[in-house]
Amino acid sequence: MKKSLFLKIFGWQVAIVLSLCLLIPFFAFRTIRRHFISNQAQHLENLAQSLKLKILPLVDLEHGEELESFVKDFGREIKTRITIVDNEGVVLADSEEDPKKMENHRYRPEIYQALQGKTGRSIRWSNTVRQEMLYVGLTLEKEGKIIGVLRVSLFLKDIQSLLT
Numbered sequence: 347m348k349k350s351l352f353l354k355i356f357g358w359q360v361a362i363v364l365s366l367c368l369l370i371p372f373f374a375f376r377t378i379r380r381h382f383i384s385n386q387a388q389h390l391e392n393l394a395q396s397l398k399l400k401i402l403p404l405v406d407l408e409h410g411e412e413l414e415s416f417v418k419d420f421g422r423e424i425k426t427r428i429t430i431v432d433n434e435g436v437v438l439a440d441s442e443e444d445p446k447k448m449e450n451h452r453y454r455p456e457i458y459q460a461l462q463g464k465t466g467r468s469i470r471w472s473n474t475v476r477q478e479m480l481y482v483g484l485t486l487e488k489e490g491k492i493i494g495v496l497r498v499s500l501f502l503k504d505i506q507s508l509l510t
Contacts, residue, residue, distance in 0.1 A: 383469070383480060386480060386500060387467055387480060387482055390426070390480070390482040390498045390499070390500065391465060391482050391484070393424070393426065393498055394482055394483075394484045394496050394497075394498045395484065397420075397428070397496060397498070398484065398486065398496055400416070400420075401413070401416070401417075401430060401486070401496055402486060402488065404416060405430060405432075405438065405486055405488075405493060405494055410438065410439075413430060413438060413439045414438075414439045414445070416439075417429075417430060417439040417440065417441045418439075418441050420441070421441025421442070422441065426441075426498050426499070426500060427440070427441050427442050427475075427479070427498065427499045427500070427501075428440070428441040428496070428497070428498055429441070429451070429496075429497040429498075429499070430486075430494060430495070430496060430497075431451045431452075431457055431483075431494055431495045431497065432493065432494040433461060433492050433493055433494050433495075434450075434452060435450040435451045435452025435453070435457065436450060436451075437450075437451055438494065440474075442474070442475055443474050443475070448474060449473075451497075454468070454481075455468040455470065455481075456468045456481040456482060456483035456495075456497060457483050457495050457497060459483065460483035460484055460485050460495040460497070461485070461492060461495060463485055463492070465482065465483070465484060466481070466482065466483035466484075466495070466497075467480075467481065467482050467483075468480075468481050469481070469502065472499075475501075477501050477502070477503060478501075478502040478503070479499045479500065479501055479502055480499060480500050480502055481497055481498075481499040482497065482498055482499070483495045483496065483497040484496050484497075
């Protein structure tokens with residue numbers, strides 16, 4: 347009698363411990379991933395704030411080629427995609443693709459939020475580069491008027507590879 351009660355209790359304890367061993371890594375991984383992505387988004391926001399000073403003087407019709415060249419070179423150097431969009435959603439420069447071939451970006455979540463004066467953030471599939479990306483968009487302003495958005499982004503595959 348004592349042995350069978352002991353085995354029943356012991357069996358349940360083993361089952362509980364095994365269940366926890368399987369569930370804890372699942373929830374821990376999700377929490378770590380969420381935290382890491384949040385940190386990366388904050389890093390991108392800080393990067394964009396720093397870039398604004400260099401990019402603002404180039405965002406006009408006279409400096410189009412200079413803006414495109416800067417975005418491509420700097421984006422390659424820091425391994426971050428950089429996109430400049432005017433306040434109508436037209437892509438002015440992009441570090442990965444030819445802006446003339448890109449569709450209007452006005453209603454992309456991060457661009458739309460930035461044009462509302464907020465910091466735009468989103469994780470979504472990029473039709474342009476055909477990969478999932480983390481995006482952060484910041485408003486570009488001149489004389490108190492919104493003239494566009496500076497968007498920086500990272501490939502999510504790079505983030506995933508760090509977590510696996």
